Amino acid sequence: MPTPSNSPQIRLAVGALAVLTLLAVTIAFGLSVGSRALSLSEVLDALAVHRETDASIIVWEQRMPRTLLGVLVGAALGVGGALAQGITRNPLADPALIGVSSGAALAIVLGSFVFGVSSLAPQIALAAVGAAVVGGAVLSLAGYGRGGMAPTSLALVGLSMSALIVAVISVLVLLDAQTLDEYRYWLVGALAGKGTPTLAVVAPVILAGLSTTLLAVRGLDALALGEDVARGLGVSVSRARLLAGFGVVLLTSTAVAAAGPISFVGLVVPHVARAITGPRHGWLLPYAALLGASLLVTADVVGRVVVRPAELQVGVVTALVGAPLVLLLLRKSKVTGAGA
Numbered sequence: 001m002p003t004p005s006n007s008p009q010i011r012l013a014v015g016a017l018a019v020l021t022l023l024a025v026t027i028a029f030g031l032s033v034g035s036r037a038l039s040l041s042e043v044l045d046a047l048a049v050h051r052e053t054d055a056s057i058i059v060w061e062q063r064m065p066r067t068l069l070g071v072l073v074g075a076a077l078g079v080g081g082a083l084a085q086g087i088t089r090n091p092l093a094d095p096a097l098i099g100v101s102s103g104a105a106l107a108i109v110l111g112s113f114v115f116g117v118s119s120l121a122p123q124i125a126l127a128a129v130g131a132a133v134v135g136g137a138v139l140s141l142a143g144y145g146r147g148g149m150a151p152t153s154l155a156l157v158g159l160s161m162s163a164l165i166v167a168v169i170s171v172l173v174l175l176d177a178q179t180l181d182e183y184r185y186w187l188v189g190a191l192a193g194k195g196t197p198t199l200a201v202v203a204p205v206i207l208a209g210l211s212t213t214l215l216a217v218r219g220l221d222a223l224a225l226g227e228d229v230a231r232g233l234g235v236s237v238s239r240a241r242l243l244a245g246f247g248v249v250l251l252t253s254t255a256v257a258a259a260g261p262i263s264f265v266g267l268v269v270p271h272v273a274r275a276i277t278g279p280r281h282g283w284l285l286p287y288a289a290l291l292g293a294s295l296l297v298t299a300d301v302v303g304r305v306v307v308r309p310a311e312l313q314v315g316v317v318t319a320l321v322g323a324p325l326v327l328l329l330l331r332k333s334k335v336t337g338a339g340a
Contacts, residue, residue, distance in 0.1 A: 076292070079247070080266050083216065103135055106169055108183075127257040217282045223235075267326060273287035
């Protein structure tokens with residue numbers, strides 16, 4: 001019979017297994033649903049034996065890279081959001097709100113406008129630089145490092161910076177037709193049209209970023225107790241924030257470069273994961289990765305179905321689902337604050 005000390009760990013392990021099962025189901029739908037529906041037996045047969053059949057070509061060359069990219073991008077956004085909230089100790093923080101996503105987008109547009117950069121690998125490098133610069137500016141302006149920051153100040157600074165960047169991007173894309181085409185291609189966030197070459201570039205970067213974030217677990221757990229307590233526990237606050245911030249920048253910039261600025265995943269997923277795991281990041285980050293992957297692949301499948309024979313981009317689906325969830329989170333936080 002489990003003791004009280006290890007029963008929560010067992011519950012979380014069982015929950016992780018359930019979330020893994022959910023992800024496996026969403027991947028199965030991702031491989032079978034599309035303009036031509038495939039049965040589960042056709043999918044399994046195509047996976048077992050790579051033959052030159054229509055089903056095999058659809059699974060291996062079209063849907064497999066797209067679905068795996070959705071898994072990686074969703075995991076990157078989910079973990080990036082959890083890290084952003086841990087760094088700032090702000091439940092409203094996510095990569096978009098602190099300017100990381102818009103900074104990455106601006107760097108990609110500038111790279112196309114000034115240098116004609118259109119390949120994915122240099123776009124990821126540019127996006128990382130832009131994300132770091134703009135994200136750091138937002139956090140500094142919001143009062144980072146001076147006794148913390150209020151959620152409202154972070155939101156105002158983040159939204160103002162994003163509005164400014166959108167204006168700059170609009171000017172740039174109107175001045176150059178090629179830049180406009182590049183920007184319009186991934187403006188709303190999409191997984192369609194992404195093949196194996198994109199997956200081959202993105203996968204090592206995101207997997208490295210996810211692995212690196214595990215090093216930030218202890219520091220983030222200590223930061224959740226407050227800076228003074230963290231220092232008392234022997235944790236370097238600046239090192240913990242730098243390591244977690246590196247994870248946010250690397251994961252988010254790669255996701256934005258690969259699939260465009262997909263909204264709300266980084267904000268909503270950590271809240272759902274935290275409701276299951278509690279505040280400990282050793283469980284929170286893996287849950288955020290699995291739930292983010294499941295959410296994005298599910299959104300992609302929904303986008304293939306709702307407007308057949310056309311498709312709805314995954315960024316549109318996440319926005320339609322995420323906006324009401326954010327309103328519910330805000331209402332819940334107000335009710336909780338009033339009850340306190």
